[in-house]
Amino acid sequence: MEINKKFFYVTTPIYYVNDVPHIGHAYSTISADILARFKRLSGYRVFFLTGTDEHGSKIEKEALSRGITPKELADNVHIKFKELFNSLDISYDRFIRTTDEDHIETVQKVFSELFTKGDIYLSDYEGWYCIPCETFLTEKSLVNGNCPECGRLVEKIKEKSYFLKLKKYEDRLLKHIEDNPDFIKPSFRKNEVISFIKEGLNDLSVSRTSFKWGIQAAENPEHVIYVWFDALINYLTGAGYLYYKLNLNQDKSINELNKLDKSDKLNELSISRENNFINYFSTAHHIVGKDILKFHTVYWPIMLLALDIPLPKTVFAHGWWLMDGKKMSKSLGNVVNPVEIINKYGEDPLRYYLMREVTFGLDGDFTVKNFTTRYNSELANDLGNLVSRLTAMIKKYKNGVVPFSAEINIDLINYAEYLNSSLNERYENFEFSKILEEIFLFINKVNKYINDGAPWKIDLNDEAGIRLLDSILRSSIVSIYYISYFIYPFMPKTSDKINTLLNIKSFLLCNEFVPAEDIFKEGFKISDENIMLFPRLTDKS
Numbered sequence: 404m405e406i407n408k409k410f411f412y413v414t415t416p417i418y419y420v421n422d423v424p425h426i427g428h429a430y431s432t433i434s435a436d437i438l439a440r441f442k443r444l445s446g447y448r449v450f451f452l453t454g455t456d457e458h459g460s461k462i463e464k465e466a467l468s469r470g471i472t473p474k475e476l477a478d479n480v481h482i483k484f485k486e487l488f489n490s491l492d493i494s495y496d497r498f499i500r501t502t503d504e505d506h507i508e509t510v511q512k513v514f515s516e517l518f519t520k521g522d523i524y525l526s527d528y529e530g531w532y533c534i535p536c537e538t539f540l541t542e543k544s545l546v547n548g549n550c551p552e553c554g555r556l557v558e559k560i561k562e563k564s565y566f567l568k569l570k571k572y573e574d575r576l577l578k579h580i581e582d583n584p585d586f587i588k589p590s591f592r593k594n595e596v597i598s599f600i601k602e603g604l605n606d607l608s609v610s611r612t613s614f615k616w617g618i619q620a621a622e623n624p625e626h627v628i629y630v631w632f633d634a635l636i637n638y639l640t641g642a643g644y645l646y647y648k649l650n651l652n653q654d655k656s657i658n659e660l661n662k663l664d665k666s667d668k669l670n671e672l673s674i675s676r677e678n679n680f681i682n683y684f685s686t687a688h689h690i691v692g693k694d695i696l697k698f699h700t701v702y703w704p705i706m707l708l709a710l711d712i713p714l715p716k717t718v719f720a721h722g723w724w725l726m727d728g729k730k731m732s733k734s735l736g737n738v739v740n741p742v743e744i745i746n747k748y749g750e751d752p753l754r755y756y757l758m759r760e761v762t763f764g765l766d767g768d769f770t771v772k773n774f775t776t777r778y779n780s781e782l783a784n785d786l787g788n789l790v791s792r793l794t795a796m797i798k799k800y801k802n803g804v805v806p807f808s809a810e811i812n813i814d815l816i817n818y819a820e821y822l823n824s825s826l827n828e829r830y831e832n833f834e835f836s837k838i839l840e841e842i843f844l845f846i847n848k849v850n851k852y853i854n855d856g857a858p859w860k861i862d863l864n865d866e867a868g869i870r871l872l873d874s875i876l877r878s879s880i881v882s883i884y885y886i887s888y889f890i891y892p893f894m895p896k897t898s899d900k901i902n903t904l905l906n907i908k909s910f911l912l913c914n915e916f917v918p919a920e921d922i923f924k925e926g927f928k929i930s931d932e933n934i935m936l937f938p939r940l941t942d943k944s
């Protein structure tokens with residue numbers, strides 16, 4: 404069975420450690436977590452990678468201004484990301500740091516491979532550079548002499564530099580984009596990438612000599628490797644590229660590889676993936692913000708084409724969050740702090756709101772009013788009340804035992820089965836909001852079914868009345884079991900609470916959906932516990 408398992412590799416961008424995490428970081432990472440959880444629950448072998456991008460002149464300058472070393476800055480800030488991801492229940496398999504030893508080695512190896520192959524060469528660089536964006540700029544792209552992205556002053560740079568050949572791969576990249584509709588998503592992003600490539604690609608400068616904080620080129624330690632070249636390679640490091648190459652080139656057995664460094668946890672992780680590098684990497688789903696799409700759909704695939712590695716399956720660019728219609732910025736003081744929201748409302752309402760409020764891929768507007776409305780009406784009322792009143796009824800009428808030989812409502816089950824069968828395709832298309840919309844349609848069908856059936860009005864002195872009650876209770880509890888399964892990727896903690904109430908194990912421990920009839924067997928009893936899923940918010944809270 405193990406051999407036939409399907410692979411799934413999902414990544415977030417790695418986050419720059421010059422600032423503490425904000426809602427955008429939470430957004431990318433939650434979406435990747437949702438995919439990872441769904442795929443694990445569907446029996447895939449999943450590898451979920453996130454982490455921090457820790458090199459570059461921006462970090463060097465920031466550290467200098469704080470009077471600490473760049474590594475100290477990275478050590479301090481990367482913890483903030485880990486803390487946020489833990490409080491958001493992010494189920495990453497590895498948190499990679501670009502200062503990790505195996506990553507440094509991977510970057511140097513890739514650089515050397517491409518240099519040996521002639522796809523990287525030494526030349527002179529003269530041009531403009533935006534330090535905050537870590538981006539090289541052409542003269543014509545400047546806006547009034549400033550960076551077109553951030554509007555800040557750019558610096559003139561003249562130095563020796565290594566260059567990556569881009570033009571050589573232009574046609575192959577265009578063909579790949581056109582032949583693979585899944586490669587760039589949402590599809591409306593495709594044209595901007597294609598027209599960028601068709602304007603003609605200049606070879607990319609991939610090293611610097613003007614600062615020190617970065618990975619040295621093994622060929623020439625004067626040069627530190629361009630931070631984007633370094634950062635993108637994290638996706639290879641995470642999938643175990645180093646060990647894949649070692650095995651390929653030197654024909655080392657896994658046992659020999661295991662001897663390399665047993666004490667190193669990271670190496671062990673990579674070794675465990677070594678044999679499956681291509682299996683994982685060819686399924687890669689890179690989730691990125693729309694501002695870094697070009698790096699992931701032009702430079703990155705060209706690096707991979709040059710390395711002769713299959714390209715990732717999908718690069719998905721999501722939108723940005725505004726706050727009350729305005730761009731979030733420190734100067735406006737309207738930056739949404741995810742930690743504050745989690746402390747106040749819990750992580751699941753935040754995960755839910757971000758995924759439900761806007762179609763993934765478009766920009767969203769974060770408003771406290773919409774957040775609390777969704778919390779109160781959808782989470783507390785529709786979902787929370789359904790679970791609490793149904794479990795209360797089973798305790799009241801049946802002493803906690805789920806009725807066994809009872810007729811199941813066919814409309815509810817058909818809808819649940821339809822939803823279940825549509826999930827994989829919807830997740831593949833990143834239709835998070837649509838999935839949640841349909842789950843909540845189902846929740847409200849169950850609510851209506853109970854209201855219409857009105858168990859509290861049924862005459863229980865009558866045999867037919869008892870049969871009707873049993874049918875309503877069993878149909879509803881089976882529906883809640885489906886609901887818990889459906890919401891698990893989005894709201895894992897809430898799903899766990901429901902499963903505790905139902906007296907069944909967490910979906911975290913499952914790699915498939917177990918049919919309801921195998922769970923609610925004769926005499927099955929739900930838990931005695933009372934858990935409030937979503938306490939109602941008042942104006943004071």
Ligand SMILES: [Zn+2]
Pocket residue numbers: 533534535536550551552553554555
């Ligand atoms: Zn800039």
